Amino acid sequence: MAIAASDIKFLLSAPVATAGYTMPGVPGNSLGLYASTSQLSTTNNGLDNIFTDLTGAENAANQVDYACVFIWNSHHTLSMLTPYAWLPVGLLGNTNTAGFAVGADPIMPSVLGSSGPQAVGIANPVQAPSGVTAWAGPSSISANGIALPNIPAGSVAAVWIRRTANGAAGLNTFTLDVTFDTLA
Numbered sequence: 001m002a003i004a005a006s007d008i009k010f011l012l013s014a015p016v017a018t019a020g021y022t023m024p025g026v027p028g029n030s031l032g033l034y035a036s037t038s039q040l041s042t043t044n045n046g047l048d049n050i051f052t053d054l055t056g057a058e059n060a061a062n063q064v065d066y067a068c069v070f071i072w073n074s075h076h077t078l079s080m081l082t083p084y085a086w087l088p089v090g091l092l093g094n095t096n097t098a099g100f101a102v103g104a105d106p107i108m109p110s111v112l113g114s115s116g117p118q119a120v121g122i123a124n125p126v127q128a129p130s131g132v133t134a135w136a137g138p139s140s141i142s143a144n145g146i147a148l149p150n151i152p153a154g155s156v157a158a159v160w161i162r163r164t165a166n167g168a169a170g171l172n173t174f175t176l177d178v179t180f181d182t183l184a
Contacts, residue, residue: 002184007075010040010176011156012050013068015122019115020156028052028067032105032119032129035070035112035156051125051163054098059165065125067163068105070156071148071178072112079152083180085159086145089138093173098163100138100174104146105158106131112156119158129160142179151180 012025014036025036027049041049050067073080085102092100105119120129136146151157161176 003073003075003078003080003180003182007073008080008178009072009074011070011072012036012038012040013070013119013158019113020110020118021112028125030067030069031122031125032068032158033117033121035072035118035158040069050161054165059169060167061165062167063126063165064128065163066122066127066129067125067161068119068129068158069161069176070118070158071151072156073151073153075153077153078182078184079150080178080180081150081182083148083151083157083178084142084145085148085176085178086136086142087138087174088177089140091175091177092138093171095170096172096174097168097170098165098172100164100172101135101162102146102176103129103132103135103160103162104148105129105160107158108149109151109155109157111154118156132160135162138174142177145179148178
C-alpha cells in the first residue's frame, strides 16, 4: 500500500524536550532540537501556528525569523524516497508582504521518539540555524525546493522556514509541501 497523504504529518519542534514526540510545541517557539506532539493546523484558524505576529518595529526593521518544522513519515513500512520540501508559489497568500524560504536541517532523519537531537537548536527565532546552507523560495515545481535525505517509515526530518519582513503590512500565509517517490 502506498504512502497516503494522511501518513505525512507536519509537527512543530519542542526545544526543551529530551526526546522526540514527548512534549507539545509552542507557536513562535519552534526552535529545533526535537519533534513535538503538536501537528501543524492547515485550517484558517491555524494561521499563527508557526511564527508570532511581527510588531511594527520588527516589520520596519525587516526582521528575519526562523522556525523548525518536522516532516513525519508515519507510514509503517514505506520510506519517502528523494523527498523535496518546497513552498508552492500557487499556494502563497494573495496579500503576502513577507518573503519565505525553506532550508534542510543538517541532522539526518531519525525515528520519531529518538533521544538524540533531531534538529539543530537555536536560542531565539532571529538566530539563523547553523548548518543550513541553502534556502529555496517559493517555486512552481518541487524540484526547485530543498532536497532532503530519504525519510524511513516512522521517522522525521527537520526543515527550517525563514520569514523575512519587508516593512509592509499584510497577512502572510504559505503552504509547506513535500513531494517524494516510494517503492509502492
